[in-house]
Amino acid sequence: MDFTANMYKEILVALKNNGYSFLLIKDFIASDKLPERYVLIRHDVDLDPFIQLEFAEMEAEMNIFTSYYFRYIDKIFKKDIISKIYTLGHEIGYHYEVNTKAQGDSKLALELFQEELREFQSNWNTQTICPHGGSFNPDFNAYGLGAIIKNLPVFLFKRKELYSNWSNFSICRNQNFTDFNLLGDAYDSIDFSEILYLSDTGRSWGKKHKRLDRVQLRINKEVDIKSSKHLIQMIEAGYYPHIYLLIHLEQWKDNFKDWLGWYLAQLIRRKGKRIIFGKDRIN
Numbered sequence: 591m592d593f594t595a596n597m598y599k600e601i602l603v604a605l606k607n608n609g610y611s612f613l614l615i616k617d618f619i620a621s622d623k624l625p626e627r628y629v630l631i632r633h634d635v636d637l638d639p640f641i642q643l644e645f646a647e648m649e650a651e652m653n654i655f656t657s658y659y660f661r662y663i664d665k666i667f668k669k670d671i672i673s674k675i676y677t678l679g680h681e682i683g684y685h686y687e688v689n690t691k692a693q694g695d696s697k698l699a700l701e702l703f704q705e706e707l708r709e710f711q712s713n714w715n716t717q718t719i720c721p722h723g724g725s726f727n728p729d730f731n732a733y734g735l736g737a738i739i740k741n742l743p744v745f746l747f748k749r750k751e752l753y754s755n756w757s758n759f760s761i762c763r764n765q766n767f768t769d770f771n772l773l774g775d776a777y778d779s780i781d782f783s784e785i786l787y788l789s790d791t792g793r794s795w796g797k798k799h800k801r802l803d804r805v806q807l808r809i810n811k812e813v814d815i816k817s818s819k820h821l822i823q824m825i826e827a828g829y830y831p832h833i834y835l836l837i838h839l840e841q842w843k844d845n846f847k848d849w850l851g852w853y854l855a856q857l858i859r860r861k862g863k864r865i866i867f868g869k870d871r872i873n
């Protein structure tokens with residue numbers, strides 16, 4: 591089985607043993623001199639803040655520090671958890687979705703953005719952000735099997751209501767990051783021309799389920815990672831000295847029942863997305 595906590599640890603061990611420096615996103619953006627080999631690990635906290643702490647502790651025990659982007663919604667924005675992760679030495683970023691919240695009202699979206707960002711900055715010295723691009727409405731939990739079964743009639747007959755039409759991308763595009771005391775965006779501010787970019791969206795490293803994979807550059811065009819074992823082989827072979835991993839830790843569950851629920855949920859999500867967007871998108 592792939593995408594388990596153990597497999598995640600194996601990836602970290604392989605990176606460490608093969609001389610990769612683990613860089614926080616903020617340090618990467620701010621730095622003008624980079625190590626020869628490095629990896630950026632970004633965690634988008636979309637669904638479950640509690641499981642993040644377990645992984646954050648595991649990373650810190652291995653002397654590895656990564657970047658965690660938290661949504662500002664009740665079930666995710668748990669200050670005590672975030673503070674613990676921050677205290678361990680990890681970076682805390684703001685995973686915003688203000689356009690969805692403001693239903694496209696851009697003035698309101700900007701106000702929300704500033705208000706929420708202030709919370710992150712005053713508590714955890716947040717310097718980088720990235721948008722949450724989930725296609726489901728924020729209050730709809732479409733990820734668990736139970737939720738899917740409960741909402742099956744809605745899925746079948748009123749699918750449109752489940753999806754949000756508002757894109758959360760690039761609130762800052764017309765603004766300067768410095769106006770907000772930010773260093774940049776965890777995706778847009780990074781030049782991927784020499785970086786292998788991989789995302790675990792849909793419990794797969796492959797590209798075919800990822801609509802917003804805008805990284806179409808040389809390195810990323812030629813690579814198709816089949817599994818985490820394959821990724822580890824690539825790390826050990828040293829083909830890619832610069833790697834960026836987008837990881838949703840909720841997906842790295844060990845329990846088979848959880849895994850099955852996830853698998854079915856992802857299938858339905860993909861199908862739904864295809865109907866709405868023609869293609870698939872990542873979160």
Ligand SMILES: [Zn+2]
Nearest residue numbers: 634636722873
């Ligand atoms: Zn997200």
